Amino acid sequence: MCAMLLSMTVWIVWSSREVRLREAKATTENMARTLAAQAYMELEIADVMLDDIVEQIRHDGNMDASGERLQSRLEQLPRNIAEITGVFIFDRQGEWLASSSGAGRDGNNSDRDYFTYHKTHAQPGSHIGAPVLSKSSGQWVLPVSRRVASADGSFAGVVLVTLGLASFERIYDSLNLGKLGTAFFALDDGTLIYRRPFQAELIGMDISSGAILRAYRETGPVGTAMMTAKVDETERLYSYRHLQRFPVIVAAGLSKEDIFAEWRWLSTQIVLASLAAGAALIYLFRKVMRQIAVRDRIEASLRQASTQLQRANADLAARASQDGLTGLANRRCFDETLAHELNRAQRSGHAVSLIMLDVDFFKKFNDQYGHVAGDACLQAVAGAVARSVGRAEDLAARYGGEEFAVIMPGTGAAGARDVAEAIRAAVEALQLPHAASANGVVTVSLGAATLRPGQERRTDSSELIREADALLYQSKNSGRNRVSTEAPAA
Known part of the structure; x- marks a missing residue:
């Protein structure tokens, strides 16, 4: 018995741990997916804009002429696209x-890494550099640039x-990362x-x-694993995603x-609780071994414990189908009951009515x-x-x-309307003050629909x-x- 209790305890504890881990995994994966979508959108906007400007310069065939023509257009872009803080053309x-x-034209950016990169690399695509403090705004910015080539x-x-x-900061701050969680955005x-x-x-x-980054290089562009962060040595469950088309990886992690x-x-x-139960079982076993004469009393105690367990299980089953605030059936119980009654109505030909109220x-x-x-109001309405x-x-x-x-079940449209009207009147009769309502008291609005015998529609x-x-x-x-x-x- 003790071995069974120990095994059950281990199974329950381990199973609940696995459930919690699966929930955390789903949470981090959803956060990483959100961060990847946001980063991709902003980089795609920058990439399209760069492509358009470079193509205009190539069409003009003259950097100076393009600069003059594009100046007024460039001044409008950051106002139209919130994510972009600046657009620049350098010779x-x-x-x-x-x-x-x-x-x-008194600025010079030849000392920037992105400028040096394009000067020494002939690739035509966009280049994402390390964040820098903007010379024009003094704010941290992410530079996305393209090389302009002569004929x-x-x-x-x-x-x-x-x-x-700052545009990344807004969405990162909206994540529920817990006390020790983290999220980041990095080049690959x-x-x-x-x-x-x-x-x-x-x-x-x-x-x-x-x-x-090691996991990305070893296992691929998407993954989830328990890892220890390099920055703060904290063990977290991380989900990471590498963006398509861009050399960028995002990750979100909840601390273990x-x-x-x-x-x-x-x-x-x-x-x-299991230790206490195990100790009690050991005590009872030794007592039985010493005093066989008290067997009947022990059996009665066991029967009583069984009854209490059944009551506890019944209470748990009731709680699983009950809304904690109002005491009414919860959504899960509602969905199961409605599906069952509709199936029964199809077989028996009886009507089923449903009232929805708000x-x-x-x-x-x-x-x-x-x-x-508000909670007290909902409880009163539920009553x-x-x-x-x-x-x-x-x-x-x-x-x-x-x-x-x-x-x-078994109620037609007329009966449903009577019950709905009774509910409406009962709520109004509560006379709960509601200054924001034209009636001055809390009221409800109701809709009643009926599945009648023989109807082919509304089968689910x-x-x-x-x-x-x-x-x-x-x-x-x-x-x-x-x-x-x-x-x-x-």
């Missing part, structure tokens, strides 16, 4: 020919587009472009020997500590009275709904947010839900605090 000596800042192929200059790191040669939490001294840092914090606490409780102006109620009052549904076979459920639903739950929901919004659009039903069958 072969690095002198400014044109810029979106409208500055004069004979020799180096004629550089076109530069700068992307502000290991040059760090941006990292959250942000530290200016880390910009441009070489992380090519770090675990993520954050991922398993709650699991450790729960596992400790489970282990302690608290009117609930967002305004929350804004004015606060979320605690009115439950009291208005009289039959045991009917199911009242919280559909989501401030929306509720009632499933009524989604169709019936859509019709009830459409009728609900018909009530809202007609002034709220009312019931809408479908036209009666001919």
